[in-house]
Amino acid sequence: MNGADYIPRPGHGAAWLTGASSGIGKAVAARMVEDGWTVYITARSEDKLNEMAAGSGGKLIAAPGDVTDPEAMKAIVERIDAAEGLALAILNAGVYIPLPASEFTVEDAKKHFDVNLQGVVNGLVPAMQSMLARKTGCLALVSSVAGYRGLPKSGAYGATKAALINMAEALAFNLYPEGVRISLICPGFVETDATAVNDFDMPFLMQPNEAADRIVDGLKTKKFEITFPRRFSFMLKSFRLLPAKTYIWLGRKALGMDKE
């Protein structure tokens, strides 16, 4: 089967979800259990994962780990494969620190690159190798609408999310003929610990459970990209058509930044 047509189902094996201890990931884990999945849940907070697992009737299995540790990620994939086989990997762990130019530091940029980009690669590579060997499976990378165009204070965060969009597109070319699907998830604003730091009104703000429904339902379709809320995502995506100079000029006007 062409990987683009593959729809992962609980009977095909287990799912793996990173960034599962809070926010969008925690809500996705709960929704997947409702759908009958066994989900290996990864994050650094072992206590939170154990608590989630304890109330799940054996459907959530704690697999604690730091996504910046490639050996730990490889070991989790090997553990899942030894148990029941990995059918779906949702690489969702991420960090967000708003960084205006005056506060943009090497250390903060590196935190984004280590977790949001290299951290995804550390899980993606063993998961992809496992699926390529079995010629089936679905990989899902959690990017963001912030990856479509540069946004204020998102120079490091947005760069990692734009990189994931490019990575997913590039890998799709080679994965589909091998029976493996790759999907891209681009949420707009979701109310979580990550966005609690924002000091502005977030347009079209969604709750984590709504985001989880969009993600889990989207993975049941053959969509390459799962993005929401639709109007916000469409608006940001359409900005890609503008030349950069026009986009930045319009953005500064719309956000009232010309007064600064």
Ligand SMILES: NC(=O)c1ccc[n+]([C@@H]2O[C@H](COP(=O)([O-])OP(=O)(O)OC[C@H]3O[C@@H](n4cnc5c(N)ncnc54)[C@H](OP(=O)(O)O)[C@@H]3O)[C@@H](O)[C@H]2O)c1
């Ligand atoms: N919220 C939004 O508006 C929004 C919009 C678009 C995209 N996203 C993306 O959605 C994903 C989830 O974000 P969220 O809003 O749900 O954030 P969140 O509530 O802060 O959750 C982040 C998750 O990532 C885990 N994590 C962070 N660093 C990690 C590391 N080094 N190793 C393993 N796990 C790590 C955290 O667990 P531990 O701290 O326990 O490790 C936590 O489970 C991120 O990739 C984010 O960029 C969010």
